[in-house]
Amino acid sequence: MKVTSSTTTAKPRLTTSAMIASIAAEGQPTRAAPFGHALIELARRRPEVVGMTADLGKYTDLHVFAKEFPDRYYQMGMAEQLLFGGASGLAAEGFMPFVTTYAVFASRRAYDFIHQTIAEEDRNVKIACALPGLTSGYGPSHQAAEDLALFRAMPNMTIIDPCDALEIEQVVPAMAEHHGPVYMRLLRGQVPLVLDEYDYKFELGKAKQLRGGDDVLIISSGLLTMRALEAAKKLEADRIGASVLHVPTIKPLDVETIVAACRRPGRAVVVAENHTIIGGLGEAVAAVLMRERVHPAFHTIGLPDEFLAAGALPTLHDRYGISTDAIVGSVKSWL
Template sequence: MSTAQTRAPKTRLTTSAMIASIAAPGQRTAPAPFGNALVELAKMRPEIVGLTADLAKYTDLHIFAKAYPERFYQMGMAEQLLMSAAAGLAREGALPFVTTYAVFAARRAYDFICMAIAEERLNVKIVCALPGLTSGYGPSHQATEDIAIFRGMPNLTIVDPADAHEIAQATPAIAAHDGPVYMRLLRGNVPLILDEYGYTFELGKAKTIRTGNDVLVISTGLATMRALQAAEMLEADRIGVEVLHAATIKPLDLETILAAAGKGGRLVVVAENHTVVGGLGEAVAAGMLRAGIAPRFRQIGLPDEFLAAGALPTLHDRYGISAEAMARQIRAWL
């Protein structure tokens, strides 16, 4: 066994206390699922390295850094350099996992990801915290448009996990994929919900989590967790909600989505923790239109504006992505 392997932690480390959880009171959580999954994976994959732009504690990469300090690179507040260095390491046979905030990857380092990584199909995994409305710090930290920005980039796979259970499974899955990946990251004490449904992540596959005859909710990321909670609320009103989870945004599993949307008589709602412009909703709408499928269609997502700062529960309800707000909106549409 290597020296690096002997340093791997034997217990699951927790995240920084400065990171607030998006979990509801009393909801089950798991600490730093990405960081812990990466450490476990690195035991078997010595080519894995971790890089960050001064944000190890805030992307859960500090757990990997503690376990494998000789395989960890702190690049400072220089996201363009971060992406270029990852590209160079990938060219030499390493498997870089790069972390930063989603706003910095999408807005500040886009050209470097495009030219240095995606165009060359390099095996770099870009894992970014604070996707959508998961920060109360306002527009400087809220990556409400990151999927819209990256969907147009060729060769780039985009993944938006829903909870800790899925993050733990998606991490080795994206490592096994040959090519660049952008994964949105829920960090810290991340809620658990998909394990209750026996869910297994498969890259590129959308999966039905629960069935229902009245409404089809096609969702991704945090919105899937909220959609499942809203479905439980609506069940009390005898409203049956089917939830189809599309964790992989690109390539999108249109075959599964169109088969579900084509079942007549149901309201089709796309729910996402992202602006309604350029995300999953528009991708699904375009796919249905091209296929000649025209159900009643609505979107739940963030508005096309810069969002306010404040407490996350208040903001989620204000902008319509809390479970209660989703349930209210679906009731209103029926």
């Protein structure tokens, strides 16, 4: 049977894996695998750097490092406890392991190994974990909604939640300069480029004001800083001035900068995070303000204290209130 083609060309159907779905909007500038490429640049200067993963090199952007430095790349198989135990041993011998997996596997499956063999021993292990918060549509098994709460409670652990590709590129060498264990939430694949518009420079332990505004202060980290900046532009069109304070280092927290920003009278404070409202940035900021006796009108935007649904990321972000439009709506309702 002969098949003839139609004279009308249908538009190609756009599909993507829920596991590696991009958080970039259509047409938004991106950079490919910023973590992997930044690690290559670091390794060229630092011979002690090694890369390690548990069968997830491709999905944590460590595969580009493996291609460049095959003799410094360790694929440990689907055994996360072994992965972190091995990283601790290498660190004890003077190496600097950069270890990747999914955030759910580090924070839940291998927590005790990280706690006992890395944090307690203050080993120089750098942990970079993909699919933080609600960046996967695969449901609770792969959505690390509580990773910050778990690692915030771990002594000796520094925690970083970068916003975009530019910040990831700057964070990697900063992690190497800091001695001791570090946990970084990793955005992988085609990562949005946002902070280049703001002449941004990452400093470990420092919060940075990205834009000013008289009506509301949005304190945010990670993906939600990108959303906060988008929301601020939309709010500006409605004559609402929104200031955005980016807090990439969750632990140690930049208490001085946060408190100073929140002392400004007559301005509501909203903390926005891609994490459960339990135990993350919002509760950390609230505790700081309580201790410092600073009491602005205070609100939080974050994921609910429940197991999240599976589905397409834009739909889930709207459903759980962390999309740009959802943030705009929430801020307006509080002013």
